[in-house]
């Protein structure tokens with residue numbers, strides 16, 4: 001099985017912390033959409049397995065698409081691929097795009113899951129992040145989707161935001177839990193150099209939180225979401241039973257995916273390809289790509305990284321079968337001190353990071369890389 005990703009790289013307003021490829025020139029959207037259909041047609045043979053298990057509209061801001069444009073993409077995918085087993089079709093959405101009229105029209109599409117970039121239920125934090133919506137609009141968007149019958153909702157929450165204390169996070173998590181959404185992605189705010197937040201740090205207008213605050217807030221997220229019945233199944237993701245994100249889970253499991261749009265990435269098993277055209281070039285059908293062939297070492301490192309980010313962890317049998325006994329021994333030897341320190345757990349053939357230690361996952365992953 002494979003997955004399809006459609007990238008809508010437009011944002012009406014740029015968030016303080018955002019380092020993704022996106023542009024504000026929303027007037028290009030209609031031409032970019034037409035060009036995306038052309039790219040989809042042209043690259044239909046990129047996937048060796050043409051059966052799709054999920055479709056994901058990401059961005060940027062995919063909710064800038066009219067629902068009819070969303071459905072047109074899905075219909076086009078159905079013409080080109082075997083979609084008989086597609087389970088999840090997700091649209092990322094900004095809460096303020098989800099008006100009553102938009103949601104009513106969306107109900108006529110095949111979208112069955114929405115991922116809302118809420119980030120916080122505190123208006124002060126939302127203003128600091130330069131988000132377009134208010135806390136009230138976020139709550140209303142979720143309630144509106146529920147009334148319309150959507151039963152698979154995900155929201156993003158950011159922690160580790162300096163200058164607001166821990167209470168805003170506690171209240172945001174309480175709100176998220178009360179809304180009883182099926183899935184929550186919780187990310188630590190990171191400062192990327194080429195963002196407004198990076199500039200604020202350089203000018204002394206923002207001080208990133210220290211390690212102690214990061215750990216405390218991480219523990220708070222873990223305690224509150226765990227206590228509310230969410231399974232912490234990946235470093236940044238929590239889900240109610242049976243509600244893990246299928247599309248992202250497929251990505252972490254190393255399945256093939258085709259990414260369409262300016263800035264989108266694709267993976268065919270051995271090759272990784274990404275579109276380097278700007279939105280303007282893309283609108284003019286100037287599709288340019290870069291790609292790399294993955295070596296055996298790349299595959300092993302990728303397996304280590306995606307596995308250790310999930311609660312299932314590394315399957316040592318898989319390492320031995322695919323990469324050889326020497327690599328299995330190397331991984332076990334590199335893991336020894338982390339196991340002794342309680343940061344890794346070895347149970348049978350499974351080597352995993354306990355959720356309480358997920359904050360250290362980057363360091364562990366690097367230590368286990370070839």
Ligand code: SF4
Pocket residue numbers: 010011013014015018019020022059060061117
């Ligand atoms: S809406 Fe998303 S992609 Fe757009 S600027 Fe904000 S964080 Fe970045």
